[in-house]
Amino acid sequence: MRARRIFLLICFSGLLLAVTAFASELALRASGHISTASIHAISNADFVRVPGMFEPSQSVEETPHPKLHYHATINSLGYRGPEFQRISPPHVIRILCLGDSGTFGQFVNDDETLSANLERMLRQEGNSVEVINGGVPGTTIVDQVEILKRSMSLAPDIVILTFSENDITDLEAEPSQFAALAENRRVKGRTGLKTVYELIRDTALFNYFLKVRATWNTYSAPHVSADVPSSSPEDSATRHEQLWATYAHHLETMLQTLSNRNIRLIFNGYPTHQRxxxxxxxxxxxxxxxSRAESLAREMGIPTVSLLPSFRETGLTKEELYHLPYDGHANRMGYVIQATALLPALRESIQEARNNISPASQP
Known part of the structure; x- marks a missing residue:
């Protein structure tokens, strides 16, 4: 009799939990503030098969906010945007865009990203080009060097590295985004867990959990008490310079990697809306x-494009250039202006690529 009561209690608790979960799922979907689908990072199986950082062949309508709906497609090689061949077609100049969520095109459709705008504008001028979106949200230069290594099999002729103004502070992250994604692949690949993950990953509840966890990690970080002396200004300045030294080292590494294969690098300085x-x-x-990042790139001899003057010359407000007040990423207009500003440097690099037979572009 007691065993029967325990069994009924377990059944009732399970039913109550299921009803609560179902009701919560419906409520979250109705709120419009939680995506029920999102772009998924690549698995271990695909990581060794394709060069991109996303699960191949995805097509997702992301709805992270009622005012921020956008469509994102991942092609069969794990990059955002349309399909392209792994081997570059003859006489086609291939351009690879590297950067974080700004390069990826957070909150804009596939045809509104930086790479899509560049490809469209250059083709309208009669250039035979392919522009690949190698942007990965949450990355900084330490990760982008690794992403470049994976993308070298695509034999780009030109690489555009976009500097975002959080790139220096993001170097503090432990582990790096590239390492965190590797751990994510390992966990998702565990026997049994993979099946559970695939069942729940496109639910509002799961995506809400991820959002809550990110918020918790932010606010649960250790805080220094007012009674405890914080690091001295000298220590803070030293650490800041160490981060810049790290950035400079990896930028030099990227430049040398590309120069050794006669691949041109363009540095793109992207301004925050605070400017x-x-x-x-x-x-x-x-x-x-x-300005410090742009000066660093110029000192290394890297062609550098400063976007800030182009943004300011439009006379548009920050709300007209970014997704404000909802988010600080560039909106559709911001990407058009950014692509237009990059055209002169790209035209020159394209001409150089045509005038020189690049070992990287040979089959």
Whole structure:
């Protein structure tokens, strides 16, 4: 009799849990604030098969916010955007865009990303080009060097590296995004867990859990008490310079990797919305970091495009260039202006690529 009561209690608890989960799923979907689908990172099986960083052959309508709906497609090689051949067709100049979520095109459709705009504009000028979107959200230069290594099999003729203004502070992350994605692949590949993950990954509840976990990680980070002396200004300045040294080292590594194969590198300085209109920076380090990054690239002899003048010359407000007030990423207009500003440097690099037989572009 007691065993029967325990069994009924377990059944009732399970039913109650299922009903609660179902109701929560419906409520989250109805809210419009949680995606029921998202772009998935690549698995271990595909990681050794294709060069991209995303699960191949995805087509997703992401709805992270009622005002931020966008369509994202991942091709069969694991890159965002349309299909292209692994081997570059003859006489086609191949351009690879590297960067974080800004390069990936967070919150804009496939045909509105930087790479899509560049390809369209260059083809309209009569250039035979392919522009590959190698952007991966959450990455900085340490990760982008690794992504470049994986993408070298595509034999790009030109690489555009976009500097985002969080790239320096993101170097503090432990582990790096590339290492975190490797751990993610390992966990998802465990026997049994893979099946469970595939069943729940496109539910609102699971995506809500990921959002809550990210928020928790942010706010549960150790905070320094007001009674405990924080690091001295000298220590803080030293650490800041160490991060810049790390960035410079990896930029030099990327440049040498490309130069050794006669591949041209263009440095693209992308401004935060805080630079449009009134100055809202609270410290000088942040205020000068964009110009410092651009100066660093120029000192290395890298053709450098500063987007800030182009953004300001439009006379548009930050709300007209970015997804404000909902998000700080560029909107459709921001990507058009960015692509237009890059055209002169790209035209020159394309001409150089045509005038020189690049070992990287040979089959």
């Amino acid at each position: 449009i209109g009134a100055d809202t920076f609270t410290d000088d380090r942040s205020r000068i970091q964009l």
